[in-house]
Amino acid sequence: MSPAPAAALLAGLAAAALLAGRTVSVAAIAALLLLVCLRGPAGRRRLYLAGALGSGLAVFLLTPFVSTIGWHVLWSGPSVPVLGRLDVTREELHNGLFQGLRLTAVGLAFAAYALLLDLDRLVQAAGFARRSVLAIALGTRLVPTLERDAAGLVEALRGRGVEVTGARGRARLLAPLLAGSLERALNLAEAMEARGYGRPGATRAPRPPWGARERGALLLAGLLVAIGALWL
Amino acid sequence: MRDCSLELEPGEVVALLGPSGGGKSTLLRALAGLVPHFHGGRFSGQVEVDGLDTRRARPAELAGTVATLFQDPEDQVVFTRVAAEVAFGLENLGTPPAEIAPRAAEALAAIGAAHLAERPVAELSGGELQRVCLASVLALEPRLLLLDEPTSQLDPEGAAAAIELARTSGAAVVVSEQRPDRVLEACDRVLFVEAGRIREGEQLPAAWLPRGMHLPASEPLGAAVCRLEDVSFAYDALPVVVGASIQLGRGEIVALVGPNGSGKTTLAKLAVGLLEPDTGLVERHGRACYLSQDPGRYLVRERADEEVALAVGGDLARSRRALAAVGLAGFEERHPRDLSSGERERLALAAVLVAEPDLLVLDEPTRGVDPERKDELAALLRAQAPGRATLVVTNDLVFASEVADRCVSTGAREVALA
Numbered sequence: 001m002s003p004a005p006a007a008a009l010l011a012g013l014a015a016a017a018l019l020a021g022r023t024v025s026v027a028a029i030a031a032l033l034l035l036v037c038l039r040g041p042a043g044r045r046r047l048y049l050a051g052a053l054g055s056g057l058a059v060f061l062l063t064p065f066v067s068t069i070g071w072h073v074l075w076s077g078p079s080v081p082v083l084g085r086l087d088v089t090r091e092e093l094h095n096g097l098f099q100g101l102r103l104t105a106v107g108l109a110f111a112a113y114a115l116l117l118d119l120d121r122l123v124q125a126a127g128f129a130r131r132s133v134l135a136i137a138l139g140t141r142l143v144p145t146l147e148r149d150a151a152g153l154v155e156a157l158r159g160r161g162v163e164v165t166g167a168r169g170r171a172r173l174l175a176p177l178l179a180g181s182l183e184r185a186l187n188l189a190e191a192m193e194a195r196g197y198g199r200p201g202a203t204r205a206p207r208p209p210w211g212a213r214e215r216g217a218l219l220l221a222g223l224l225v226a227i228g229a230l231w232l
Numbered sequence: 233m234r235d236c237s238l239e240l241e242p243g244e245v246v247a248l249l250g251p252s253g254g255g256k257s258t259l260l261r262a263l264a265g266l267v268p269h270f271h272g273g274r275f276s277g278q279v280e281v282d283g284l285d286t287r288r289a290r291p292a293e294l295a296g297t298v299a300t301l302f303q304d305p306e307d308q309v310v311f312t313r314v315a316a317e318v319a320f321g322l323e324n325l326g327t328p329p330a331e332i333a334p335r336a337a338e339a340l341a342a343i344g345a346a347h348l349a350e351r352p353v354a355e356l357s358g359g360e361l362q363r364v365c366l367a368s369v370l371a372l373e374p375r376l377l378l379l380d381e382p383t384s385q386l387d388p389e390g391a392a393a394a395i396e397l398a399r400t401s402g403a404a405v406v407v408s409e410q411r412p413d414r415v416l417e418a419c420d421r422v423l424f425v426e427a428g429r430i431r432e433g434e435q436l437p438a439a440w441l442p443r444g445m446h447l448p449a450s451e452p453l454g455a456a457v458c459r460l461e462d463v464s465f466a467y468d469a470l471p472v473v474v475g476a477s478i479q480l481g482r483g484e485i486v487a488l489v490g491p492n493g494s495g496k497t498t499l500a501k502l503a504v505g506l507l508e509p510d511t512g513l514v515e516r517h518g519r520a521c522y523l524s525q526d527p528g529r530y531l532v533r534e535r536a537d538e539e540v541a542l543a544v545g546g547d548l549a550r551s552r553r554a555l556a557a558v559g560l561a562g563f564e565e566r567h568p569r570d571l572s573s574g575e576r577e578r579l580a581l582a583a584v585l586v587a588e589p590d591l592l593v594l595d596e597p598t599r600g601v602d603p604e605r606k607d608e609l610a611a612l613l614r615a616q617a618p619g620r621a622t623l624v625v626t627n628d629l630v631f632a633s634e635v636a637d638r639c640v641s642t643g644a645r646e647v648a649l650a
Contacts, residue, residue, distance in 0.1 A: 120316035134310075141312065148354070155506055156529035159522030159593075160543035160584055176532045179569060183528075184307050190270050191308035195368070196295030196324035204323050205332040 002210060003122040005217035010036075010109045012221030016228025017105035023094065025232035026101040030056075033108035040115030047147060048115060052107030056100040063096030064088040114140050125207050131198075138188075142181065149180055233258055234428045236277075240376065240404040247415040248408040249440055250425035251602045252574025256408040257303065259425060260378045263406065264300045265291040282375055296325045299374035299403075303381050303573060303600065305361040306526075314340070314356075315349045318368045325372065339371035340364070342397055344390070358385035358525065358596075359492025359627075366394055370401060377403040383414050384599045385525075387491045387627045410574075410602050413442045413630055439603040445629050447487070447639040454481030457591045457621035458503050458520070463512030465498055472498045475512070478640060480591065480621035485613060487632035488625045490642030496625045497525065497595055499642065503623060504593045518590025523580055525596035525625075530568065530580035537564040539579065543587040554586035555579075557612055559605065573600040581609070585616070593623045598631045610635040 010033075017029045037045055037052075066083065070091025077086030119137040126133035153173050154164050164170060196202075233255050240246060248256045261267040265286035268275040279286040282297045291298075299321070302308050311317040318336040327335065340346045345363045348356065356364065362385045369377065377398055383391035391411075395418045398405045409415045416422065424431040424440075458480040465473040472495040480486055480503070488496050501507040502514060504522040521543070524530075533539040541551035552564055558578040563571070568579055577600050584592065594613075598606050606628075613622060613635055626632050632639055 118313075120311045120313045123311070124316065138310070144354070152524070152526060152529045153532060156522075156524045156526075156580075157532070157542070158506060159504065159524060161519060161521060161587055161589075162542050173532070180528060180531065183569065187302070187304065187307035188310065190266060191300075191302055192310060193270060193291045194264055194266060194295060194298075194300045194302075195321040195372070196292050197320075199292040199295065199324055199326075201326040202324050203326050203329050203332070205319050206329050 002125060002208065002214045003117040003119075004125040005210070005214040005221070006117055007113055007122060008221040009217050009224070010113050012224035014106045014109035015225045016232060017102055017109075019225065019228035020232035022232060023098045023101065025228075026098060026105060029232075030101050030105040030108060033105055033112060036112045037108055037115060040112070044144065044147075045111070045115055047143065048111035049108075052104055052111050055107055056104030058100075059103050060096045060100030063099055064092035067092050067095060069095060114143065121207075124204055130202075130204070145184070146177055146181060149177055153177070233262065236428075236430050238423070238430060240406065242375065242404055243402055244421070245399050245405045245407065245415075245419045247412070247419035247422045248406055248425055249412055249422060249436065251604060252410075252600065253572040254426045255428040256425045257380055258428075259430070260300065260380050260406060260408060262286070263376065264298050264378055265289060265294045266300075292324075295321070296372055297374060298376045298378065299369035299372045300378040301365055301369045301380060301382050303384070305358065305365045305385070308365055309353050309361070312353055314345070314351050314353060314364050317353060317364060318371050321368055321372050335371050336367075339367040342370065343367045344393060357493045357497075359387060359390060362386055363390065363394070366397075370397065373401075374403050377401060377405045379405065379407040381408055381410060381600060383409070383411065385492070385596070385627070387489075388414075388629055390492060391627075410598070410600060410606075411628060411630065412436075412440050412603065416442055437604070439607055443630055443634075445633040447489070447629065447633050448637065451638075453637060454483040454621070456480065456515070457482050457517050458623075459513070459515045460499070460503060460509075461513040463499075463502055463509040463514060465495075465502060465507060465509050467498075473502065473509075477512075478503070480623055482590070482621050483618050484637045485617050485622040485624060485635055487636035487639045488623060488642065489627065489629065489632055489639060492627075494642035496642050500593045500595050500623060500625045504591065516591060519587060520591040520593070521584040521587050521589035523584045523592075523594040523597055525599060527573070527576040527580040527600075530576070530583045534567055535564065536560065536566050536568055536571070536579055539568050540582045540586050543583060550586055551582075554582040557585065558582045559608060574602060574605065577601050578605065578609075585612075589620060591621050591623070593625070595625045596627065597624065598626060598628045606631050607634070 013029055013033060017026050020026050037049060065086055070089035072090040073087050074090055075088040079085045119140060123134050123137050150173055153176060157164055250256050258267060261271060262279050263281065267273060269290055281294055284294060309317055310320050315336055318339055319332050322332045322335055340349055343363045343366055345367055348360060348364060366382055379398060382394055386394060391414050395415055399418050407415055424436060456479050461477050463473060463476045476499055490496050502509055504520045505516060506522060530539060536555060537548050537551045540554050541548050544550050555561060555564060558581050560578055560582060571579060581597060624635060
C-alpha cells in the first residue's frame with residue numbers, strides 16, 4: 001500500500017483513540033496498534049515500544065496523584081505542599097488507565113508510522129505541504145539517528161577501554177548526543193540549501209497512481225475518526 | 233580568507249591544496265554563496281558566479297549553476313533511500329518530472345553506484361555513501377562543481393574514477409584535497425590556500441608533492457599480540473568477513489588496504505574485540521584500542537584534555553602529553569566541537585594513543601589530515617611502534633607505504649588476506 005493512505009489510517013486510529021470515551025475501546029485500539037508495531041524490524045522496534053508503553057505507564061501511575069476525582073478512596077497518603085493530600089481513588093485509577101491508554105495508542109501509532117512506512121515515498125506522495133511533510137520525515141529520522149549516534153559513541157568509548165554502564169553513564173552521553181544532532185541539523189540545512197531546497201518552481205518525480213486499496217484506506221481513516229467520536 | 237582573487241574558466245579543473253584550517257572550505261562556501269548567506273561573518277569584495285552576485289543571489293538560487301559536495305557525506309543526506317536522495321536536487325531545481333528518475337539513474341551509473349539505487353542510505357559504507365553524494369551533485373549538471381575532499385573515503389580506484397568523472401563533466405571544477413596525488417595529474421592548475429590566502433604558481437611545499445609508493449608484503453614480525461584465524465562475520469544475513477586470518481606482532485605496523493565495502497573496518501573491529509566473530513578464533517594479549525573513522529565520536533567532554541583523559545582515568549598530565557604528541561599543544565582548554573575536521577581527527581588519535589595500548593587499531597586515521605600532519609603522524613607511529621602491534625586500516629596508499637612494515641589486502645567482497 002502507498003504510504004500516504006497508510007499514514008492516514010494510523011492517524012485515523014490515533015484520532016479514534018483520542019475521541020473514544022470508553023476505556024475498553026481505547027485499549028482495543030492500543031492492542032491493535034501494538035500488533036501492527038510488532039511487524040516492524042525487531043532491532044528497531046524495542047526503543048519505540050519502550051517509549052510508547054513507558055509513557056503510557058507513567059501517565060497511569062502519576063495521574064491519581066495529580067487529580068482529585070471520585071469518592072471511593074483506596075489509599076490515603078500524606079499532605080504535600082501545592083498538591084495537597086495524596087489520596088488515590090478508584091475513579092482516579094480508572095482515569096489514569098484511560099489517559100495512559102490514550103497516550104500509549106498515540107505513541108504506538110507514531111511508532112508504526114516510523115517503523116513501517118517508507119518515509120521517502122511519503123514525502124514524494126505529498127500533494128501539498130511538501131515542506132511540512134519533509135520536516136516531519138526528517139524529525140522522525142531523529143530517533144534512529146540518535147540511536148545510531150549513541151551506539152557510535154559507546155563503541156568509540158569501548159575502543160578506548162571505557163565501558164559505559166548504568167543510567168548515570170548513559171545519561172552523560174545525552175549532552176554530546178544533543179550537541180551532535182544540532183551540528184548535524186546545521187550541516188544538513190546547509191547541504192539542502194546548496195541543493196536548491198526552498199527555491200520556487202520545484203517539481204517532483206512521478207508517483208505511482210492510487211488503486212482501490214489506497215482510496216479504500218483513506219475512506220476507512222475518515223470512518224475511524226467518525227466512529228471514535230460517535231460510538232466508541 | 234584575506235584579499236583573495238580568483239577567476240575560473242568553464243571546464244577547467246582547479247586543485248585546492250593547503251593545510252587544515254587554512255581556508256579551503258571557506259573559499260568553496262564563498263563560491264557557493266553559503267558564505268555569507270548561511271554562515272554569516274564579515275564579507276567584503278565580490279563573488280560572481282555565471283553573472284550572479286552571491287551577495288544578492290541566495291545559495292538556493294545558485295543551486296544548479298553551482299553544485300557542492302561537502303566534506304562529510306553522513307551530514308548531507310536528506311532521504312533514506314539512494315534513488316530518492318539523488319532525485320532530491322533535481323526536484324528542487326524544477327526538472328521536468330519525466331526526466332528526474334532517468335537523470336538520477338544515469339548519475340548513479342556514471343559513478344558506478346547503479347546497484348545501490350534501492351538501498352537504504354543507512355546501510356551503505358562510508359565510501360558508498362560518498363559515491364552517492366557525488367552522484368547527487370553530478371546529476372544537477374552544474375556549471376561550477378565544488379568538491380570538498382570528495383575522495384576521503386574512497387579506495388584509490390574509486391577516487392580516480394570520481395575525479396575523472398568530475399573532470400569530464402564539462403563544469404569548472406574546484407576540488408579541495410588532502411591527498412594531492414589523487415588530483416595533481418587531473419587538474420589544470422593548483423591553488424595553495426594557507427592562512428586564508430591563495431598562493432598560485434609557487435612551488436608546492438615538499439610534503440604536498442607526489443610521492444612514489446611501495447607497499448611491502450613481508451611475513452609477520454615479533455611476538456603475536458593479536459591473531460585472527462579463519463574468522464567469519466556477517467551483519468544479519470550479509471557476510472562481510474569470510475575465513476580471514478591475520479597475525480599482528482609486537483613492533484610491527486601493518487596496513488590493511490582494499491576496496492570500499494570489502495570488510496576492512498569489520499575486520500579491524502574483530503581484531504580489537506568490538507565485534508565477536510561468528511566462527512573462527514581471535515586471540516589478543518594486553519590492552520587494545522581502536523580509533524573509529526568518525527572523529528565525531530570523540531566529542532563527549534567539553535575540553536580537549538578531558539576528552540583525551542577519558543581513556544586514562546582522568547590523568548590530565550598524560551592527556552596533555554598525548555595532545556602535544558599529535559600537534560595539539562595549546563588546545564587543551566578548547567571545546568572539541570570548536571576544532572576543525574583535521575584537528576578533530578588528531579584529537580581522536582590522541583584519545584587512543586594516550587592509553588599506550590599493546591594493540592592499536594586505527595581506522596582511516598588520515599581522513600581530513602593534511603600531508604604535513606600525515607608525515608608527523610607516520611613518524612609518531614613509527615617512533616611508538618616497538619612497544620605495540622599497530623594495524624592501520626586505510627585507503628591512503630601513500631600513507632600506507634610510508635608507515636607500514638607490511639601491507640595486507642582485503643578482496644572485492646570477502647576478505648582474503650595475504
